[in-house]
Amino acid sequence: MSTIYTLAVDAMGGDHAPGVIVAGLAIAAERHPEARFLLVGDTALVEPLLERHPKAEAACTLRHAAEVIGNDMKPIAALRSRDSSMRIAIDAVAGGEAAGVVTAGNTGALLALAKIIIKTLPGIDRPAIAGIGPSARGDVVMLDLGANIICDARNLVEFAIMGDVFARTVLGLTGPTIGLLNVGAEEQKGDESLRQAADVLKASHVGPQFHGFIEGHDIGAGTTDVVVTDGFSGNIAMKTGEGALRLIGDLLRQVFSSSLMARLGYLLARPGLDRLREWLDPRRYNGAVMLGLNGVVVKSHGGTDAEGFAHAVDVAMDMVVHRFNENIREGLARIAELSTGLAKDKDEGGPRLATAG
Amino acid sequence: MSTIYTLAVDAMGGDHAPGVIVAGLAIAAERHPEARFLLVGDTALVEPLLERHPKAEAACTLRHAAEVIGNDMKPIAALRSRDSSMRIAIDAVAGGEAAGVVTAGNTGALLALAKIIIKTLPGIDRPAIAGIGPSARGDVVMLDLGANIICDARNLVEFAIMGDVFARTVLGLTGPTIGLLNVGAEEQKGDESLRQAADVLKASHVGPQFHGFIEGHDIGAGTTDVVVTDGFSGNIAMKTGEGALRLIGDLLRQVFSSSLMARLGYLLARPGLDRLREWLDPRRYNGAVMLGLNGVVVKSHGGTDAEGFAHAVDVAMDMVVHRFNENIREGLARIAELSTGLAKDKDEGGPRLATAG
Numbered sequence: 001m002s003t004i005y006t007l008a009v010d011a012m013g014g015d016h017a018p019g020v021i022v023a024g025l026a027i028a029a030e031r032h033p034e035a036r037f038l039l040v041g042d043t044a045l046v047e048p049l050l051e052r053h054p055k056a057e058a059a060c061t062l063r064h065a066a067e068v069i070g071n072d073m074k075p076i077a078a079l080r081s082r083d084s085s086m087r088i089a090i091d092a093v094a095g096g097e098a099a100g101v102v103t104a105g106n107t108g109a110l111l112a113l114a115k116i117i118i119k120t121l122p123g124i125d126r127p128a129i130a131g132i133g134p135s136a137r138g139d140v141v142m143l144d145l146g147a148n149i150i151c152d153a154r155n156l157v158e159f160a161i162m163g164d165v166f167a168r169t170v171l172g173l174t175g176p177t178i179g180l181l182n183v184g185a186e187e188q189k190g191d192e193s194l195r196q197a198a199d200v201l202k203a204s205h206v207g208p209q210f211h212g213f214i215e216g217h218d219i220g221a222g223t224t225d226v227v228v229t230d231g232f233s234g235n236i237a238m239k240t241g242e243g244a245l246r247l248i249g250d251l252l253r254q255v256f257s258s259s260l261m262a263r264l265g266y267l268l269a270r271p272g273l274d275r276l277r278e279w280l281d282p283r284r285y286n287g288a289v290m291l292g293l294n295g296v297v298v299k300s301h302g303g304t305d306a307e308g309f310a311h312a313v314d315v316a317m318d319m320v321v322h323r324f325n326e327n328i329r330e331g332l333a334r335i336a337e338l339s340t341g342l343a344k345d346k347d348e349g350g351p352r353l354a355t356a357g
Numbered sequence: 358m359s360t361i362y363t364l365a366v367d368a369m370g371g372d373h374a375p376g377v378i379v380a381g382l383a384i385a386a387e388r389h390p391e392a393r394f395l396l397v398g399d400t401a402l403v404e405p406l407l408e409r410h411p412k413a414e415a416a417c418t419l420r421h422a423a424e425v426i427g428n429d430m431k432p433i434a435a436l437r438s439r440d441s442s443m444r445i446a447i448d449a450v451a452g453g454e455a456a457g458v459v460t461a462g463n464t465g466a467l468l469a470l471a472k473i474i475i476k477t478l479p480g481i482d483r484p485a486i487a488g489i490g491p492s493a494r495g496d497v498v499m500l501d502l503g504a505n506i507i508c509d510a511r512n513l514v515e516f517a518i519m520g521d522v523f524a525r526t527v528l529g530l531t532g533p534t535i536g537l538l539n540v541g542a543e544e545q546k547g548d549e550s551l552r553q554a555a556d557v558l559k560a561s562h563v564g565p566q567f568h569g570f571i572e573g574h575d576i577g578a579g580t581t582d583v584v585v586t587d588g589f590s591g592n593i594a595m596k597t598g599e600g601a602l603r604l605i606g607d608l609l610r611q612v613f614s615s616s617l618m619a620r621l622g623y624l625l626a627r628p629g630l631d632r633l634r635e636w637l638d639p640r641r642y643n644g645a646v647m648l649g650l651n652g653v654v655v656k657s658h659g660g661t662d663a664e665g666f667a668h669a670v671d672v673a674m675d676m677v678v679h680r681f682n683e684n685i686r687e688g689l690a691r692i693a694e695l696s697t698g699l700a701k702d703k704d705e706g707g708p709r710l711a712t713a714g
Contacts, residue, residue, distance in 0.1 A: 134604070135604065146540050149547065181593060183588070183589055215592075216592065216597035216599070217596040217600030217603065220597070220603060232540055236540065236573040236593065237597040240574065240601075241601040243577030243598070245601055247491070248601075248602065248637075251633050252633070255630055255632075259628075261625045262625065262626040262628075264625050265621075265624070265625030269623060269626070271618075272611075272612035272613070273612055276609070276612055280605075
């Protein structure tokens, strides 16, 4: 008999909810027979959808939520709404009913609610948002993508530990390499917190995997499996990379439709070009994860489709099944002594909530 | 009779100096008949090269320099070398012999030497490094690319003013739009210095051109003509974008060589693909510029070829001919009152020298 894992799912978050959410769960239910979904949303809207997706229906328990947190709602307002689908889904994780939550809703609201209701893991100062992207040498994990716009050395060290476990759990790597994003690879580059974090990581149990400082171009080159940075730079790097890929995609489309010969050329090269497009498909990288919380929290892109939402569920299942948070706890215990010193040096202000979109 | 403009050129900086430098000047001399070059380097090496490039020779005055600043030399060490080719070229600008300097040498050394010897323009707190990159809507100017890893509101405002003048001078735009790079477009995003800078820019003479906050993907989309950011994020964004373009370029090469059909497809689509490659050619964007100094300072990429170095000379000539620094002075005068308040609020620490590679 196999273990059953329950995920709470916000049926109402995202641009195409609840239709895409239910259709995504139909795909996910087939991929993960061991998964059950506590689906939270407006039953009047969701029930008819479930009837059309019997595979999703079989794996779902429906729970009503009267309110929805809009995409533009500020975190403060989101915290006041006790009957929102996102809030009730998060409550289910805090109450132990579900091992994790998946939503395509408002990122800032999710981060604020998760921090307050699910709370951070013991020993974690700030949760971080992690994501996966493509590189010349395979998938790369990057964090923080925007949860903390200012980070101190302790935060960066914790992100590295969490990124290490994430790369092992979700990418299945043994001994993933770790890089600290900086403006140059030399040891004297960057500010004090980067240099302190590098020193601690070198001395820690991930020392043998620690590559040192890396630069922006190393992300696409896949120099390391894990890219650690503050939430401001990480958010900008992620979106700049996405923007550059989109630019090239648009330009290639123009090239291949510019003449009859070019169209023919496209048809001949199509199998390879299609594979490339598939490999770079943003849906394959859907599912930013909030790490450092007492439960698995996965944020799907708001504009994704059913396949993309199913991928976000894949990520949540990987983390739940492979006991992500227990591995984090072990990693933290191993750096506890090293990071005590850093905690004392911490700036008064501390990192701020960015709620990056 | 047309005016003659003199640029000091470091013959010894970069990976392929002095060969590529002299070959680049041969191209530049033809494009800019009004240019004269004070070429500084080891005469024993440079003279024979000039003999092989009569067009360069006709435009050059050779000045001997006994030393070379290596790529790995730290700025402190570079400052001690009084007989380096870079130093003598910079001295020529400080002494009024040349209107600007072009070098493919060590960026950190150049920034340190330029700040100390050429000095910043009156009213400028920190010089910034600006560069030009491709976007869906034409060329985009971005600054700072790494001169200052921490920036306050006053720095960001000054970068915006300098970026505006740079876009007018080098890209030939009238009323370029300006964006402040942030983790979200909403007004409450980012830290205090970003929000303060946005307020000042809105109230300033560039207010009508100021688009507000932009995100990483807006760089490639060309949402604004000028992208203003601190040197840490700017350096990472630039290199991440370059890395993403390189990744796609490599993958496309693989696709087009993966089968006979794909090769044929490439040949059919080739005219368009070649135009795309040309348009994205890093040499077309060669020539990062140090803005805010009492003279024009252009840094060519160290690994560039003759065509790329000639492009860096193009940028320097554009700035000299179009009286870049006089325009900056006017822009600064117009925001003087607005930015006085910011100067007082400045953090004690202030920005630090990053010497990004």
